[in-house]
Amino acid sequence: xxxxxxxxxxxxxxxxxxxxxxxxxxxxxxxxxxxxxxxxxxxxxxxxxxxxxxxxxxxxxxxxxxxxxxxxxxxxxxxxxxxxxxxxxxxxxxxxxxxxxxxxxxxxxxxxxxxxxxxxxxxxxxxxxxxxxxxxxxxxxxxxxxxxxxxxxxxxxxxxxxxxxxxxxxxxxxxxxxxxxxxxxxxxxxxxxxxxxxxxxxxxxxxxxxxxxxxxxxxxxxxxxxxxxxxxxxxxxxxxxxxxxxxxxxxxxxxxxxxxxxxxxxxxxxxxxxxxxxxxxxxxxxxxxxxxxxx
Ligand code: FAD
Numbered sequence: 001x002x003x004x005x006x007x008x009x010x011x012x013x014x015x016x017x018x019x020x021x022x023x024x025x026x027x028x029x030x031x032x033x034x035x036x037x038x039x040x041x042x043x044x045x046x047x048x049x050x051x052x053x054x055x056x057x058x059x060x061x062x063x064x065x066x067x068x069x070x071x072x073x074x075x076x077x078x079x080x081x082x083x084x085x086x087x088x089x090x091x092x093x094x095x096x097x098x099x100x101x102x103x104x105x106x107x108x109x110x111x112x113x114x115x116x117x118x119x120x121x122x123x124x125x126x127x128x129x130x131x132x133x134x135x136x137x138x139x140x141x142x143x144x145x146x147x148x149x150x151x152x153x154x155x156x157x158x159x160x161x162x163x164x165x166x167x168x169x170x171x172x173x174x175x176x177x178x179x180x181x182x183x184x185x186x187x188x189x190x191x192x193x194x195x196x197x198x199x200x201x202x203x204x205x206x207x208x209x210x211x212x213x214x215x216x217x218x219x220x221x222x223x224x225x226x227x228x229x230x231x232x233x234x235x236x237x238x239x240x241x242x243x244x245x246x247x248x249x250x251x252x253x254x255x256x257x258x259x260x261x262x263x264x265x266x267x268x269x270x271x272x273x274x275x276x277x278x279x280x281x282x283x284x285x286x287x288x289x290x291x292x293x294x295x
Contacts, residue, residue: 003041010053014139014168017054021164022141024050030166031055032075032114035106060113060168063087069135069171074113078125079104081112090174093132093181093201097124100183103191113167116152119159119223121259122193124183125170126153126224127216131199134172138165153223175212178204180287184280185218186272188263194218195263196273198227198251200280202239202288210234215251215281220258220273227251227277239285248278 009028011017021028028050031037040046054060060075063084070090072081081087082098101107101115101124115125116136129136129149136147138161145165152160161167185197197218203211213234215227230250234242252258252274258266 001042001044003038004044004047006041006048007050008053009050010056012056012058014057014059014166017052017057017166018139018141018164020050020052021166024052026163028052030117032111032117033077033109035102035110036114036118036120054166065090065174066171068174068176070174071169071171072112073169074117074167075111076113078107078110078112078115081125082107091128091132091172093128093183093199094125094172096181096183097128097199100124100185100194100197106191112170116170117159117161117167119153119157120193121156121221121223122197122219123224124185124194124197124199124218127197127199127218129170129172129216130224130226131201131214131216132172132175133214134170136167137169137171138162139168140165144168150226156222158223175201175203177211178206178288180284180289182280182283182287184276184283186276196220196269196276198273198277198280200277200284202234202281202284204239204288208239208289210237210239215247215277217251217255217273217277220252220255220269222257222259225255229254230277239289244278244282244285245274247281248274248276251277 029048031051031053060073062073064071088095134149138145180202183199185194187194199216201214217225230247252270260266
């Protein structure tokens, strides 16, 4: 099947892209790497009269350290994020998450902004943004709006972006000190979206007390989620006071709409999710306490 006809626009600046979005409104859609949008157009699951391709907007393709944050332009491909030294040093959870996204070919075309704007419940970068407390920059003719990642994902494939806004960058806070990070997920085939998974960040003080922690959940709701009850139980406690299994149990304990589909029932997903959280917590804890990664 082929996509229905559309007009193709290829701006070279954010200002031009925003102007096009303002002009065409709901009849226009941003095209980034095309790894999610193009299949949907080709299968005629969606249609837009105008596609605004941002792949030639060079100001959206960059990675910069800005104070205690790393700012990543929306059109930066997954592969660049995964290979970047500054990201590996300052936001290692992104580096760990990248190989889990689809296949190599998808990672060379797909973009960080596209993965977050698409808002799939099993998107790794979305879960990382939630877990670390990232900030999303949305640009329109009205200016730049900052949206906390925890408020960005509003429903299945829905976000807080207005129809005239472009996601221009995501700013990830740099967690420093005694930290550990881990990503664990389960998919039946390599490259598939995870059935369930978890991304974890832990920061400890000198006495092994948890000073900061973030747990992002994949595939366990209609949006990527933050495991707030598990985080609250661990925060300010000695890291060994609570077992990884208990953290896993708490992480899924209050989830209201775990999906059931051909991949598994909600009960199955909850069990897999709890196990993934427990494994990721254990791995991150080992790195934070010993500076080593326990696989
Ligand atoms: P596009 O496909 O171009 O756009 C996707 C949506 O986001 C569209 O609605 C578009 O309008 C919107 N959009 C894109 N950029 C912006 C922007 N800057 N501002 C506003 N709106 C924007 N993803 C995962 O996270 N994990 C996986 O495991 C995974 N597995 C995959 C497996 C397969 C076989 C395939 C085909 C894809 C998979 N993906 C996975 C999706 C992939 O990562 C996509 O690249 C990503 O979801 C979308 O990024 P994109 O740049 O291709 O966006």
